[in-house]
Amino acid sequence: MRMAPETPAGDLRLANLTKRFGVFTAVDDLSLTIGQGSFFALLGASGCGKTTTLRTIAGLEEPTSGQVLLGDREITRLRPYKRPVNTVFQSYALFPHLNIFENVAFGLRRRGIRSVDDEVTRMLSLVQLDGYGNRRPAQLSGGQQQRVALARALINRPQVLLLDEPLGALDLKLRRQMQIELKRIQTEVGITFVHVTHDQEEAMTMADTVAVMNAGRIEQLGAPADIYELPATAFVANFLGQSNLLAGEATGASGGDVAVTAHGARFAVPASRSRAEHGPVHLGVRPEKLILVGSADQVPAGHQHVTGVVTDASYVGVSTQYLLRTGWGTELSVFAANSGTSARVAVGSEAVAYWDPQHAFLLPRDAADTDRTSPVLDEPVGASS
Amino acid sequence: MTLLAPTGSGRPPPAPPAARSGRRGLLPYLLLLPGAAWLFVFFGVPLAQLAAASLYDPSGSLATGYAMTWAFSNYPDVVQAYWPQFLRSFGYAGLALVLALLLGYPLAYAIAQKAGRWKNLLLVCVVAPMFTSFLVRTLAWKTILSDNGALVGLLRDVHLLAPDGRLLATPFAVVLGLTYNFLPFLVLPLYASLERLDPRLLEAATDLYASGAQAFRRVTLPLSMPGLVAGTLLFFIPASGDYINAELLGTPNEYMIGNVIDSAFLVRLDYPQGAALSFLLMAAILAVVFGYLRRAGTEEVL
Numbered sequence: 001m002r003m004a005p006e007t008p009a010g011d012l013r014l015a016n017l018t019k020r021f022g023v024f025t026a027v028d029d030l031s032l033t034i035g036q037g038s039f040f041a042l043l044g045a046s047g048c049g050k051t052t053t054l055r056t057i058a059g060l061e062e063p064t065s066g067q068v069l070l071g072d073r074e075i076t077r078l079r080p081y082k083r084p085v086n087t088v089f090q091s092y093a094l095f096p097h098l099n100i101f102e103n104v105a106f107g108l109r110r111r112g113i114r115s116v117d118d119e120v121t122r123m124l125s126l127v128q129l130d131g132y133g134n135r136r137p138a139q140l141s142g143g144q145q146q147r148v149a150l151a152r153a154l155i156n157r158p159q160v161l162l163l164d165e166p167l168g169a170l171d172l173k174l175r176r177q178m179q180i181e182l183k184r185i186q187t188e189v190g191i192t193f194v195h196v197t198h199d200q201e202e203a204m205t206m207a208d209t210v211a212v213m214n215a216g217r218i219e220q221l222g223a224p225a226d227i228y229e230l231p232a233t234a235f236v237a238n239f240l241g242q243s244n245l246l247a248g249e250a251t252g253a254s255g256g257d258v259a260v261t262a263h264g265a266r267f268a269v270p271a272s273r274s275r276a277e278h279g280p281v282h283l284g285v286r287p288e289k290l291i292l293v294g295s296a297d298q299v300p301a302g303h304q305h306v307t308g309v310v311t312d313a314s315y316v317g318v319s320t321q322y323l324l325r326t327g328w329g330t331e332l333s334v335f336a337a338n339s340g341t342s343a344r345v346a347v348g349s350e351a352v353a354y355w356d357p358q359h360a361f362l363l364p365r366d367a368a369d370t371d372r373t374s375p376v377l378d379e380p381v382g383a384s385s
Numbered sequence: 386m387t388l389l390a391p392t393g394s395g396r397p398p399p400a401p402p403a404a405r406s407g408r409r410g411l412l413p414y415l416l417l418l419p420g421a422a423w424l425f426v427f428f429g430v431p432l433a434q435l436a437a438a439s440l441y442d443p444s445g446s447l448a449t450g451y452a453m454t455w456a457f458s459n460y461p462d463v464v465q466a467y468w469p470q471f472l473r474s475f476g477y478a479g480l481a482l483v484l485a486l487l488l489g490y491p492l493a494y495a496i497a498q499k500a501g502r503w504k505n506l507l508l509v510c511v512v513a514p515m516f517t518s519f520l521v522r523t524l525a526w527k528t529i530l531s532d533n534g535a536l537v538g539l540l541r542d543v544h545l546l547a548p549d550g551r552l553l554a555t556p557f558a559v560v561l562g563l564t565y566n567f568l569p570f571l572v573l574p575l576y577a578s579l580e581r582l583d584p585r586l587l588e589a590a591t592d593l594y595a596s597g598a599q600a601f602r603r604v605t606l607p608l609s610m611p612g613l614v615a616g617t618l619l620f621f622i623p624a625s626g627d628y629i630n631a632e633l634l635g636t637p638n639e640y641m642i643g644n645v646i647d648s649a650f651l652v653r654l655d656y657p658q659g660a661a662l663s664f665l666l667m668a669a670i671l672a673v674v675f676g677y678l679r680r681a682g683t684e685e686v687l
Contacts, residue, residue, distance in 0.1 A: 060588050080591040093589035097607045106603075107593040152593065 010071020041207030578612025
């Protein structure tokens, strides 16, 4: 056959990829390199273009312009069945008229491979479904169907495996379990995984590299920890986890720090953690990096603080989540770990939230933008495009 | 049943007393009764009557009356006399079925999968001819295919038809009529099957190295099997027993077994012969259907 999974694979590259549906631009001039053998996650809210990007790689969607390259080979216009790429679909799309064995063997048979028994048996045991070969998809649970879909794609040893929200339909516990399982399998087979998800926790748990997409573009790309610790935009800061972003004005760098004025107070952020040094900025601190104390004199030296009134405290087990209303009306989120080292703060009491400047970050801000503290909420699963 | 029983949450409701469940057990049969009675009076009794008639003395007549002589020889007699019409019936119906499949499968597929917002309109178009009488539609074909009609003229002009060639009163016209008249019976069940086909399965098939043709053979076709089997049966059974098309579009040379039965009952008034032919046709169709279902192997249909 034409596709030869045995040939050395290469990096998957998307070059200036654009896909328009009528007047709607789903993917906007996207360029991306995904290293061979990496676990890459495309993270974004519903309708951000992540699934369209995936379908373009699979060949199920033809891009309006741009290229898809696998190693040195251009595959942009190649029919899906001629690409060394397989997909685990969000709906699994298992063939209802075939048993599990034949579902898994489907790809091999289409490529004219006769003896499939050993391969299929091996694949079924990789996804821990030994002995399920004779059942029909409808007789399996959601998690089992998901694993069949995975085995059906993996058995072809594609150069790239695409996963389109494969865990979206599973309940939380099973999802966590499958995340670990997928990661294990990826390490075992060493195939490039491109995983599309709207679940930031899932992306962070599994991927080596995460690309956060918004409105058809990539907002930020990097290792999960790097993106989380130092987001590049306000969208990323509140899509990947949650951030307290205070609107302020940066007044230039001096001595390795950038000075910021926000709501009448002066703050400093290390220049290495600043993505803007002048003009309107967002001063950002993650809720778990804020520490709540009763009064300003409890703030250690070298730390910065804001004062406010506690308006809400939600006990969620591992932590307590406080809302602190500042003097200018913005409610900041503060997560305090319930490690037993600090007393809980009563609702209604005055409190001071302080942070280490090393944990703050500075982002460029549209002049019209104000404080942003609430996370970007995603629509329910299944509505993704 | 006591209303005072504690209604503990999560506890299953108490089982209904035995007397009530007994009456409930009868309910399905009561619901069945009107239909069963109808079938018995208007199908069971006439069928028995017909079976009896097929064994009457063939030398009797309406004027002299029929004697029940258990004349089983009626059966071999009618086979010997009319086997060409039997063969022709199944031959024409089979040929029409092949044509209808070639026309109907793509049609059903297009309506079910590709028509988008035109779906309902197209479905109405498939069914709309049924709003006029079967007879009228077949007579319309007679006009279309007539010797001095536009179609024959055109075909003669482009030399697809000899100068004295004709369409009407040929086997071609009869098969065409059968194809046309029974096409909706094939298309509708097929449509119902194909409409349920998840296009994502086809995407999955192409993703798994199946070309368009392979995806059709391995996914679309097997998943449309229930509709295909139901549709072919709904087409083939009435088509093989039909006599209107052969009557109006053909000549006695194209007569099918339906025409023979028709004339036995209404023209020649040979009731034993007509009854024997009817039973043979029924037996033959049942044999074909069961043979077909065994091969098609779709437990979903029956």
